[in-house]
Amino acid sequence: MSCALPAFAAMAANAPAPPFAVLMELTHRCPLRCPYCSNPTALDPASAELDTATWMRVLDEAADVGALQVHFSGGEPCVRKDLEELVAHATDIGLYSNLITSAVLLDAERLKRLKAAGLQHVQISLQDSEAEGADRVGGYRGGHARKLDTARLVVAEGLALTINAVLHRHNIGRVNEVIDLALDLGAGRIEIANVQYYGWALENRAALMPSRDQLLAMDAAVRARLPELAGRIVVDYVVPDYYARRPKSCMGGWARRFMNVTPRGRVLPCHAAETIPGMEFETVFDRSLSEIWTDGTAFTRYRGTAWMPQPCRSCDHKEEDWGGCRCQALALAGDADAADPVCELSSAHEAVAALRDRDAAALGTEWRYRGL
Amino acid sequence: MTLAGIAESDRLRLAPGVMLRHDRLRGQWMLMGPERLLVLDDMALAVIRAATGPEAGDVAQAIDRLAAEYDAPRDEISADVLELLTDLRNKGYLTA
Ligand code: SF4
Ligand code: SF4
Numbered sequence: 001m002s003c004a005l006p007a008f009a010a011m012a013a014n015a016p017a018p019p020f021a022v023l024m025e026l027t028h029r030c031p032l033r034c035p036y037c038s039n040p041t042a043l044d045p046a047s048a049e050l051d052t053a054t055w056m057r058v059l060d061e062a063a064d065v066g067a068l069q070v071h072f073s074g075g076e077p078c079v080r081k082d083l084e085e086l087v088a089h090a091t092d093i094g095l096y097s098n099l100i101t102s103a104v105l106l107d108a109e110r111l112k113r114l115k116a117a118g119l120q121h122v123q124i125s126l127q128d129s130e131a132e133g134a135d136r137v138g139g140y141r142g143g144h145a146r147k148l149d150t151a152r153l154v155v156a157e158g159l160a161l162t163i164n165a166v167l168h169r170h171n172i173g174r175v176n177e178v179i180d181l182a183l184d185l186g187a188g189r190i191e192i193a194n195v196q197y198y199g200w201a202l203e204n205r206a207a208l209m210p211s212r213d214q215l216l217a218m219d220a221a222v223r224a225r226l227p228e229l230a231g232r233i234v235v236d237y238v239v240p241d242y243y244a245r246r247p248k249s250c251m252g253g254w255a256r257r258f259m260n261v262t263p264r265g266r267v268l269p270c271h272a273a274e275t276i277p278g279m280e281f282e283t284v285f286d287r288s289l290s291e292i293w294t295d296g297t298a299f300t301r302y303r304g305t306a307w308m309p310q311p312c313r314s315c316d317h318k319e320e321d322w323g324g325c326r327c328q329a330l331a332l333a334g335d336a337d338a339a340d341p342v343c344e345l346s347s348a349h350e351a352v353a354a355l356r357d358r359d360a361a362a363l364g365t366e367w368r369y370r371g372l
Numbered sequence: 373m374t375l376a377g378i379a380e381s382d383r384l385r386l387a388p389g390v391m392l393r394h395d396r397l398r399g400q401w402m403l404m405g406p407e408r409l410l411v412l413d414d415m416a417l418a419v420i421r422a423a424t425g426p427e428a429g430d431v432a433q434a435i436d437r438l439a440a441e442y443d444a445p446r447d448e449i450s451a452d453v454l455e456l457l458t459d460l461r462n463k464g465y466l467t468a
Contacts, residue, residue, distance in 0.1 A: 018397065020409070066397045068409060096391070096404050121389040121406035160389020160406045188387055188464055189406055231375035234464035 018066025023260045030076040033139035035367035036201035044263040052082040061289040063093045073100035091118025103150040123162040129177035155186035162189040168208040194240030198272040207367035209359040242356040247324025247340035254302035272327040311345040377458040380432035387467040
């Protein structure tokens with residue numbers, strides 16, 4: 001997720017500024033089985049998913065809270081038969097629709113219907129630049145070829161196309177080929193992402209972590225190409241956390257830009273927030289999105305800077321990165337209230353480097369596919 | 373090979389997935405695009421309106437119109453307009 005977005009001024013004293021976007025995880029179902037999937041390891045079954053009428057109401061509430069965009073994601077949102085209906089409703093109430101998809105279920109007919117419903121932007125994930133590696137990671141034979149076909153259809157329909165490429169030990173050496181492929185497909189934007197180690201990816205870290213040499217080569221390759229890419233494709237590139245010296249501003253700051261609704265209707269400040277123990281999450285059946293955004297306990301818990309311990313409390317960067325990622329602080333420092341240990345000022349930073357180097361050296365490790 | 377800046381002979385339009393929109397809640401004009409948005413000041417809004425859209429013609433005509441509308445010397449505003457348009461193109465909001 002790109003966070004290059006302006007923070008809106010608060011509308012009234014004490015009221016938080018409205019969110020920029022609401023992410024709707026329509027389902028956790030997906031034909032792919034990526035070992036770094038960002039869905040929780042305990043997936044919501046189809047029977048638990050919100051029905052169409054409830055998602056429609058949630059869309060209304062997203063517009064009410066002041067969100068400008070909606071992201072239909074998952075899992076694979078195209079498994080929902082009501083996707084067109086939801087996009088049409090979002091369009092009616094003035095929301096900008098993004099579809100975040102693996103693209104293997106999207107054919108020309110459906111794409112036309114989604115376009116007619118007002119869809120603006122399709123983001124397609126690629127697992128590699130070439131079919132063999134991509135299909136192995138996704139655990140879905142023929143998936144890569146289908147993605148490329150769909151990507152071309154998206155561009156032919158005049159919709160905006162983003163290619164999302166997730167890099168790890170097994171494909172990081174082909175970053176140039178991935179960029180070339182995105183250009184060839186006619187994408188307006190590419191996200192060069194590195195695996196974020198939560199959920200499934202945390203379990204599979206030893207099978208995915210790139211080495212320092214791999215990482216430096218990739219970083220140099222991307223930076224060398226940025227000037228020639230300017231004006232041709234928008235590049236969103238973030239240095240991978242475990243090799244960074246300062247953390248990212250996760251989600252643009254806790255409860256500052258985004259709300260996330262899970263398939264069963266839980267309302268989260270970030271998609272991994274459920275990993276944090278002791279947090280209470282409301283659902284769309286408890287209160288409206290506006291109420292939850294304003295003073296829901298999960299939202300206020302880490303919003304702003306008042307919650308921060310040292311070293312963040314007295315740090316000049318605290319309103320830039322907001323102390324980094326809470327879920328990563330939990331995963332790596334054992335404490336969601338701590339500074340993100342990716343930060344070199346964190347007392348746990350050395351331990352992160354040790355873990356990273358251990359996992360990067362664990363060659364030959366098999367990953368475990370995402371599954372029920 | 374770096375792409376050149378926008379020239380007066382270019383014809384521009386909003387890139388796929390980009391729309392110009394007024395947000396009532398915030399009282400602001402913005403360009404909305406894939407997972408991004410740009411809040412516009414009055415000048416940027418005027419330039420985008422002049423340079424895109426079915427009747428816009430090329431960038432030279434857009435600059436002519438802006439010069440007339442704001443009663444500004446053409447050669448004083450043209451460099452600023454081209455710079456702004458190049459920046460918007462490089463950020464993916466406009467396409468030639
Ligand atoms: S990461 Fe892979 S398995 Fe997870 S939702 Fe996306 S495509 Fe499906
Ligand atoms: S100390 Fe905290 S606020 Fe400062 S850079 Fe590190 S994580 Fe960010």
